[in-house]
Amino acid sequence: MSAAASTAAVDAGAATARRRLPWGGMARLTVRRILTGVPLLLTVTLGVFALAAASPFDPVRGYAGDAALTADQETLDRLAANLGVGEPFAVRWWDWLTAALRGDLGDSTVLRQPVLEVIAERAVWSALLCAVAFAVAVAVGTLLGVLAARRPGGLLDRTVTGTAYTLSAAPVFWLALLAVWFFALRLDVLPAGGLTDSGSSYVSFGDVAEHLVLPAGVLAVSQLPWFVLYVRQGVVDALAEDPVRGARARGLAERTVLVRHALRSGLLPVLTLIGSRVPELITGALLVETVFSWPGIADATVRAATAVDFQLLAALTAFATVAVLLGNLLADLLYGLFDPRVDFRDM
């Protein structure tokens, strides 16, 4: 916590002792977020059921698959009763919700597995991919952003920002395909997809790491522009602020000014960006996983969508929403910790 502490000392000039972690404030913010998050989640899932009710697809047929063509009416009726077809969507939603609270999210029709199991065994791989990609994007993005901000308008700045703009407009699946072509086919240095090489049920670290490079790299590159541009802007602004100008005037080394002053206030917006990038990260992961046959949530999502596997889709949507809310909360907590001027009560 030394970072926050010295930031406080320099910027506010009020605190002299080490600042203690504001556990109380953080806890209250978390509780408040949960309180707003619950109705939000309820709205999302209710909307999901409303949409499903408007769908022209016959859920019974979707559930039985091709067997519906040969099944007799009695079986279909029983299935319809089991699925709660014919009841208003609000009732079905309530049934689903109460079952979900007991830990039962229903069964996936396409994967013939309990939904919870599908998500549990795949979420880890998606989380791994996202976490690595995010870490790389934040680290590299910060570095490039700071470098670019040192001389705004300079050659490096223009190259970096120009590339960032172009990359931000490039579809991530297209980048992924080109990466497969270049690194896996042309250079043949990295595997083109999958989770492991030997593919045994037991996964070795090195194996996964090798297979992770391309998907995580592509995902990181697709998120990179936002971090580069935000950091650059933040640092440029900070360099123009009075304390920094003062520090320069006092004759501090450029490096010290940059690292100790500009960087700290310049990086604050990035923390919020981390939270708000979570939905885009999930979107990107959905596409990257598809290209690289990464056995995560995306693969399940696409298959659920293709087969109109409603139970799985509903759970995945709720799951993604929770991930987004958590991302926002995390970002706000970090923001509050790093910026001494912020009071958790204002969030």
Next chain:
Amino acid sequence: MPRAIRQTVALTAAALTATACSAPGADDTRGAAPADSVVLGVATEPDTLSPLLGYGKDGNSKLFDGLLTRDADLNLEPALAEDLPEVSKDGLTYTFTLRDGVTFSDGEPLTPADVVFTYETVLDEKTNNPNRSELAAVERVRAEGSDQVVFTLAYPFAPFAARTVLPIVPQHVAGEQDPNTGAFNTSPVGTGPYVLADWRKGEKLVFKANPHYWGGEPAVKNVTMAIVPDDDVRATRLRSGDLDGAILPPNLAATFEDEADLTTYRATSYDYRAVSLPTGDPVTGDVDVRRALDLAVDRDTMVEKVLDGAGRPAYGPLPVDDDWFAKGTERAHDPAAARRILDRAGWEKGADGVLTKDGRRAAFTLYYPAGDKVRQDLALAYAGDAKKIGVEVKVESGTWDVIEPRMAKDAVLAGFGDVGDPDFGLYPLLHSSEAGDGFNNMPHYDNPAVDKALDDARRTRDAAERRAAYDTLQQELAENPGYTFLTHLDHLYVLADRWKTAGSDGLTTQVEPHEHGFAAGPWWNLEDWQPRR
């Protein structure tokens, strides 16, 4: 931001340790594992595993055996029967003697009653078996003594013996259930070399060797059939080692040529692609248009460019090198002749370059199933060839739910092909009585001469008469091509070099039917594979 980074690292580490031992989708064993396990990537899976509803009706079903089976050259040989059947002089009675000591995988012995039950259930109207008509000749099946089954036919049906590859199911299990919806469809019990260990629909089927198999326990103990519908994904997973073998389209199979430890197998087939030309549509039902289209298509170029050489031109449902193929029915690529036919028939060029006659444009829609690259490209090439003679073909994709209701009115890029006897494939394809029954006779083709030839060939045992009938049929079909036959495909499989069959250096393939990838392919005789030293 040390905190953020630490957070992420912790998360990553947690993710790794939490799941050190579960790899969803990675259900295989190439590399580290011994050669007694194999993971094969195929495009489709069966809807059911019950032979009563059609699973394994052409043999090689892994879980079941028929009375007879086929060898590498498609010759019939005994399986559950001790020997080939005794056929009565009039060709109406077939007697099979069952092999001794065969048991189902649940330990119960095979009896003639099981055979009778299987055939009677398939023939039962209430059983939803789409292929019932294949056994239409059977009048009666009965058990005789403790080890014989006697089939009585209504008429002499020459290819009947070839139908007895139909898998036999245990009456004591399947007889207790509704054959259409019972649990037997997903958890079958058979006499075959393998038993089903797991079936995750849409993902994989896992088979384990049957230790009590009457033919000896297979050397390959674990077989996983991974269901990967997307060609590109299958290729990626094969390359990454996730699969040991896979069926691939030609352009993707070619990318594995340089791989040292992978071999490409090419199987010729009866599997053809054809454009169905619905009789009900005034354009596609017009015999002149049909004949013109037949001459306008450039089959050689399709084979060379769309199939990358993995196939042969098709002039009818039977491959040109088949014994039954009517020599002389090949048609050359001749767009000029095609134009002459249409010209003579009164079709005139309209303002947009498309022919018209009596105010009707020579235009129709051609559907292909979405995602099937070969059919897509063939459809586009077909449209291109048609355009050159002034016929406009609008190519559209759709899922089968979209296409099925339109099959009687719109053209479809279809694929069929049966092994065994010409009757098996041709009858449902062309006979007017089959029109519109599921995927049978999709365009409602109705040609009395063809109907008669089909019936004649079905009801005689005289080889010369049958040949004459099928020759007539093929000539009639060339005169009025209700389908534009395009190509027969070669099926390509890429497989790790870790197995061989006894007495040969590698693996073998059969000449394959349309339905392939699951029962056909180099793994048609998986039970005979040996790990290579």
Next chain:
Amino acid sequence: MTCERPETSATGGRPDVLAPLPVAWRSHGPRQRSWRTLRVRTSAVLTAAVVLAVLLVPPLVQLDQQAVDLAAKLRQPSWSHPFGTDDVGRDLLLRCVYGLRVSLFVGVAAALVAAVVGTAVGALAGALGGWVDRVAMRVVDALASVPHLLLGVFVVALFRPGVWPVLLSVAATHWLSTARIVRAEVLSLRGRPFVDAAISGGASRWRIAVRHLVPAVLPQAGLAAVLSVPHAMWHESALSFLGLGLPAHMASLGNLIEGARGSLLAGQWWPTLFPGLFLIVPTLAVAGLAGAWRDRIDPRRRSELML
């Protein structure tokens, strides 16, 4: 100073593909200014090129983009085929132009629908306030918490197949930011003196809306609509790439990329490369122009919007 968050909330709690990017071209000096002018000009030229290509190529160039020429399959880029040919010998330049047409059509149509819906919801919520506002904003918040593409996949999965579900799914995920911006604008106007004056002067609600609110809100809504076009195109292409978008015979850019996967794995890069570039160019062009427009209609908020 309270917690001044970056402007992400204006675009639905998340940075959109373009909207929230910090505009790096602040006029700190003449060099930056000229650089910005250059960028705007380039954007204008590119936009014009895109529009011209999409509008003029089909009627002027008498070539059939569907024309199959098996003999010329998978040719490398050359003078006769600048982008090469695909695996049935169709010219890729022509295919890309037509693909851009399809993608642009879907993008513009979806953006229009989204703009209308977003403006209506935002204006109503802002003008009426009270429970209408609360409910509307809760719905917006909820929708904004679901990742765009997942919501799109969900809609398409339930209403396949065809153009309309794709349009619907793209529009359904793009009206949120417009609604928020418009609502904020309306709220800020409600507190302005001239509106107060009009109200105390006895002007009717309608009159106030027509005279004051609509003219103030329209540029913002228009800007949001324009900015969402590239994102809508991107969204459509992603859906098509997942096999959940437009039917395969409608050659949108996403479908072109999806269709080229096999060729790419076989080593042919050009059928994948060019459709992707065709997605990038209009995105950058629109971003550049919209950025300039934003600066013009609202210089006051320029610095704020940079984040």
